Amino acid sequence: MRRFAKDCPVETRLFAVLVLITLGLGLGTDTFFTLANITSLLNNNAVNLIWAVGLLVVLIAGGIDISFAVAASVVQYLAALIFGAIGGGNWATGLIVAGGLGLCLGLINAALIHGFRVVSIVITIATFNVFFGLLMFFTRGRNIYALPGWWTDRIFIFEYQSANGVWSELNLSVAIMLACVAATAILIGWTTWGRQLYAMGDNPEGARRAGVNIALMHGLAYGWLGMMAGIAGLCQVNIAKEVVPNALYGRELEVLAAVVLGGARLGGGRGTIIGCILGVLFVAVTQNGLNLLGISPFAFQMIIGAAILVAISTSNLDLGLKRRRAAP
Amino acid sequence: MSAFDRLNARLGRETLPLLAFAVFVFAAFSLATPLFLTGRNLSSMAFQMPVLGLLTLAMMVPILSGGLNLAIIFQANLSGLTLAWVLIQFGGPEAGVGAFLLGCLAAIAVGATSGALMGAVVAYVGAHPILVSLAMMIFLRGLGEFLTRGGDISGFPEFLGVIGHGNVMGIPVPLLVFGLAALVWHIMLTRTRHGFSVYMIGSNIEASEYSGLHTKRTLMLIYTISGIICAVAGILMLTRFNSVRVGHGEALLLVTVLACFLGGVDPFGGFGRVLPVVLALVILQMLSSGLNLIGANQHLSTAVWGLFLIAVMALRWLGGRLRYGTGRD
Amino acid sequence: MTPDDAPFALRLSNVSKTFGGLKALDAVDFAVRAGEVHCLAGENGCGKSTLIKIVTGVYTADPGAHIELFGQARDGITPSEARELGIAVIWQDLALFPHMTVAENIAFDGMVGNLPRLLSRGAARAEAQAMLDRLGVRLDLDTRLNTLPIAQRQLVAIARALMGAARLVFMDEPTASLTQSETDGLLKVVQTLSEQGVSVVFVSHRLAEVLEISTSVTVIRDGKLVGVYPTEGLTQARLGELMTGAILSSEVTAQDRSGAAPVLQVENLTRVGEFQDISLTIRRGEVVGLTGLIGAGRTELAHTLIGMTQPDAGHMTLNGQPLRPRNIRAAIAAGIAYVSEDRLSLGLIQPQSIADNTAISVLDRLLNGLGLIASSRKDRLVRTWIDQLSVKIGHPDDPVSTLSGGNQQRVVLSKWLATEPKLIILDSPTVGVDVGARAGIFRIVRRLADEGLAILLISDEVSEVLTNADRVLHMESGRLVNEIDPHATTVEELEAQVYA
Known part of the structure; x- marks a missing residue:
């Protein structure tokens, strides 16, 4: 525990802040610590968390990806076409199709980044424009409502009715989210691939000299994020019950903020699943709390932005002082 | 050194290829559609480009210093909102030139303050500019939505149309504003101490500090100036659309980054010039207007912009390989 | 074996x-x-x-x-x-x-x-x-x-x-x-x-x-x-x-400068945890060597002299004027230059041009009436220093990283000499410089001293300070423990003392 606090100061501090906010909300409202509220928090943030762990892998490997949210929209659209063509499908084929399509889009990023030796931010901004532009061009911005029933039906993995009749339930997306988080945790924490990803983000030249297959690692990182993006896209449709081409536009930056807030280093080599979850939860709990406290929804974003600004300023200030003291 | 090399060294290696490509695009669209080479189209392009251009200048200097400013759109929106508020205080459509000037000052103050705040966090806290400006973006967007409840604000004096739609000596006023800003940026980057410091900091901030440059003040100034030019863009947007809405121009955010990279600005900072970036903007505008004229919509040109950036990166990679041989990898 | x-x-x-x-x-x-x-x-x-x-x-x-x-x-x-x-x-x-x-x-x-x-x-x-x-x-x-x-x-x-x-x-x-x-x-x-x-x-x-x-x-x-x-x-x-392929001199070049006017005087300077009670004087035209193990507090002392850190006690004067730089800019203005031990990441901005690396410390002097950098003045400045220190370069616009270690160190010296310092601190100036090029660097150091500059030469290579300094100070665990006359000792004796 102490080692974790030393190795992951950002995560530890964020955890402390989150505990404080949670306690404050628990005391300040009588609705925060209810099963119904906590399950809805999880339902509402499953998609963001799937994206976040995917993005974490890319950040650890020393890259950045701006294109994943619109890639998820592309996957939704293509998947809707495919399900239409094969006449339905089910969750199993759905996950395979969405994950596979996402993987392909991620591999396009990886191929361009590796093939032309261009930094990831340039390529993913380009593919962001290509994905979104083509999607809007081909869909003409129209929504798709005619979706297979399995895709839009609610499936609960947990249901509970309290004494006063309030239903608490967890969506299938929460189960998928848990699986994605666990798979990512295993990938980055427990396999040799994970160590090679960290190594590449930490010291690309060192990794290359040690014989790490850089092309494979690029493919793994961006492919993994692409796959997560596709799966998250599938879940998002299950919640929204329609495919809206520009629904996910702009979500990438919020996910990025949450992941970096959770201690993932822009530039690579550092980042944890725990931090990633904490980062998403920080934003989610703050928003949930504002909601419960009856604050105008129009003020949510403003307060969250300010909260992140304060969080960055204080956390890095602390680190900055430490660094100065440690320096010769 | 041949005359060609000298010209390249003077203009930057990116300039001549971009110029050639601009001429090619111009010629191609002129042949493809008779509507392209018309006064009406050229003028509409000249009215459309400046907003993107000003925002790109706002993005460019932070990138040169090794950072990024993702808050530019909402800085522009909030500045526009400030101007709108001042105009409404002075009677909306009846507001006078004095009120407009006062509003502009207030707008610039808002842009500068939000920029300075980011600069301070980047410089004195040492936080990563992507995260700082992202948080500022979320904050400003929230603030704007909170203040406007997501609605439009309109009803401004008519004389604003002169700025948004007028010509001076046949040149659209927005283009004049952008041209002037680009010139100021060019001089700032090539001839002032601040500009010099921007490049040095972009390459190695610690060595810059050891060499006696005022790195923290420079960073503050970079984001403050970026905020000021965002405010100018915001004012221009208000006069062009005769309304203000938070989120207006949101799609331009990543296009400004794209334009900088197209113009040869180094994503890691330290290198990049104004002239090639302006050329990149002209090409993007021609692609967009030209495709529009031959019947494609704005979304297709978004995709073409992205493909264009990938193509340019591929060509640069190829050029590098040819110049330095295959080398080892 | x-x-x-x-x-x-x-x-x-x-x-x-x-x-x-x-x-x-x-x-x-x-x-x-x-x-x-x-x-x-x-x-x-x-x-x-x-x-x-x-x-x-x-x-x-x-x-x-x-x-x-x-x-x-x-x-x-x-x-x-x-x-x-x-x-x-x-x-x-x-x-x-x-x-x-x-x-x-x-x-x-x-x-x-x-x-x-x-x-x-x-x-x-x-x-x-x-x-x-x-x-x-x-x-x-x-x-x-x-x-x-x-x-x-x-x-x-x-x-x-x-x-x-x-x-x-x-x-x-x-x-x-x-x-x-x-x-x-x-x-x-x-x-x-x-x-x-x-x-x-x-x-x-x-x-x-x-x-x-x-x-x-x-x-x-x-x-x-x-x-x-x-x-x-x-x-x-x-x-x-x-x-x-050349014969290198290992002759002691020390001269007696005790009659010259003091440039830097440091009395009882202390920074807790880094160095204590440091008193030293460097005179016009004098090269004072400062040796000791890394971690003895040498670089830390230099950082305080140039205002990167603030002392906890003691005081400093430069040419008789009290010196207490709040930051490196104040130190430069007072007439102190610092050649960092880490040339790759602190001494030079490697990807940028030779010209810009030379001009970086004296931008104020290159401004014209409008407050803009005059390229003619910049070119002249760069030319002058390249000639003065005989830096071997292709073109002033080439990145400084294209130069060899010795030539890079000359660019660092140019940058600092352009500020017309009274005192120059050289922190391990020959790290990563070839044996042959080292002699060239020290010839320049000696010439600068002869022109009246006060020089503090920090190095953990004992033979280097002994042959090139007029006096050698030995620092150990944050204190000055000994002053050595290079003529009165040998490299072996001093090494035994320092590395003991």
Whole structure:
């Protein structure tokens, strides 16, 4: 525990802040610590968390990806076409199709980044424009409502009715989210691939000299994020019950903020699943709390932005002082 | 050194290829559609480009210093909102030139303050500019939505149309504003101490500090100036659309980054010039207007912009390989 | 140490390597016996690194070369073959992973591979621990590398290199960033390896340790073999001559400047935890040497003199005026210049041009009436300094990274001399500079002193301060413990004192 606090100061501090906010909300409202509220928090943030762990892998490997949210929209659209063509499908084929399509889009990023030796931010901004532009061009911005029933039906993995009749339930997306988080945790924490990803983000030249297959690692990182993006896209449709081409536009930056807030280093080599979850939860709990406290929804974003600004300023200030003291 | 090399060294290696490509695009669209080479189209392009251009200048200097400013759109929106508020205080459509000037000052103050705040966090806290400006973006967007409840604000004096739609000596006023800003940026980057410091900091901030440059003040100034030019863009947007809405121009955010990279600005900072970036903007505008004229919509040109950036990166990679041989990898 | 009849671990003959028409290596022979510590000496760019890269399979030699590894003749070699055969390289720039733990760094090469496998942290830790035990080194396996001092990182690099049952280890400038005592520790490890039958090829700029550690030396100059010499009987001066092809002077140049006006006076300067009670005077035209181990507080003292840190007690005067710079800009304005020990990351802005690196400290003087930088003035300034210090450059607009170490150091000097300082602090000015180019740097230092500049020369190479300073101060654990007259002592005596 102490080692974790030393190795992951950002995560530890964020955890402390989150505990404080949670306690404050628990005391300040009588609705925060209810099963119904906590399950809805999880339902509402499953998609963001799937994206976040995917993005974490890319950040650890020393890259950045701006294109994943619109890639998820592309996957939704293509998947809707495919399900239409094969006449339905089910969750199993759905996950395979969405994950596979996402993987392909991620591999396009990886191929361009590796093939032309261009930094990831340039390529993913380009593919962001290509994905979104083509999607809007081909869909003409129209929504798709005619979706297979399995895709839009609610499936609960947990249901509970309290004494006063309030239903608490967890969506299938929460189960998928848990699986994605666990798979990512295993990938980055427990396999040799994970160590090679960290190594590449930490010291690309060192990794290359040690014989790490850089092309494979690029493919793994961006492919993994692409796959997560596709799966998250599938879940998002299950919640929204329609495919809206520009629904996910702009979500990438919020996910990025949450992941970096959770201690993932822009530039690579550092980042944890725990931090990633904490980062998403920080934003989610703050928003949930504002909601419960009856604050105008129009003020949510403003307060969250300010909260992140304060969080960055204080956390890095602390680190900055430490660094100065440690320096010769 | 041949005359060609000298010209390249003077203009930057990116300039001549971009110029050639601009001429090619111009010629191609002129042949493809008779509507392209018309006064009406050229003028509409000249009215459309400046907003993107000003925002790109706002993005460019932070990138040169090794950072990024993702808050530019909402800085522009909030500045526009400030101007709108001042105009409404002075009677909306009846507001006078004095009120407009006062509003502009207030707008610039808002842009500068939000920029300075980011600069301070980047410089004195040492936080990563992507995260700082992202948080500022979320904050400003929230603030704007909170203040406007997501609605439009309109009803401004008519004389604003002169700025948004007028010509001076046949040149659209927005283009004049952008041209002037680009010139100021060019001089700032090539001839002032601040500009010099921007490049040095972009390459190695610690060595810059050891060499006696005022790195923290420079960073503050970079984001403050970026905020000021965002405010100018915001004012221009208000006069062009005769309304203000938070989120207006949101799609331009990543296009400004794209334009900088197209113009040869180094994503890691330290290198990049104004002239090639302006050329990149002209090409993007021609692609967009030209495709529009031959019947494609704005979304297709978004995709073409992205493909264009990938193509340019591929060509640069190829050029590098040819110049330095295959080398080892 | 090793019998001369031990089998050859490596035998190369007639190795050439051409890059785009330029011969980096020209028919070089090179042989290392099993268990031998062999030094590869030569100036930067002489072809040492090219030779290492050929043996490790990074480069392929031109046709006609004969390569024999562990008694077997080979046509060529790939990096993975080299690793399998037990050839390991410890690169100059480490190539470690700063955010990973010691254990992960040491065991990393076992984790590389295209197919994913589950990690076995326990096994990796055990292997890493076994290797550290073999080297006789104690390190916490779970510490992140970036929290370790550079010397311990070096040990991690060595442990990692030896993981694959290495039989032939190349060490490329392993001591460049180490203090003397750390170097001693490293040299002990090299001895241990040699006794275990591992051959070590040692590349270093520091002639003293080359002579201390090795049994024979191969000298290369301009891509050609100069010769192979037994270390016994070889002196530093002789080795320097072999490497540069020129006769180097090791004459003491100290002069008595005690009559000159003081420039910098420091009294009882203290910064808690870094240095205590420092009093010293540097006079016009005087070169004062400051030596001591890294960590003795030398660089920390310099940082306080230039305003990077603030003293807790004591006071300073410069030319009689009180001096208390709040930051480096104030120190520059007062007339102090600081040549950093870390030229790569602090001294110069490597990707930027030679011209900009020269002008960076005097921008104010290049402004015209409008407050803009006048390019004519800038060009003139750059030209002047390039001529003054005879910097060998292609074009002033070329990146400074294209220059050799010696020429880069001249650019650093230009940058600071342009500020017209009264006092210049040189912190380890010859790190990464060739033996031949060092003499050139010190000629400039002496000339500047003769022109009236006060100079503080910081270095942990005792012979360097002794031959080039007028007085030498010895710093130990944050205190000045002794003042030495270079004429009254020898390098050996002073080394014994400093490294004791």
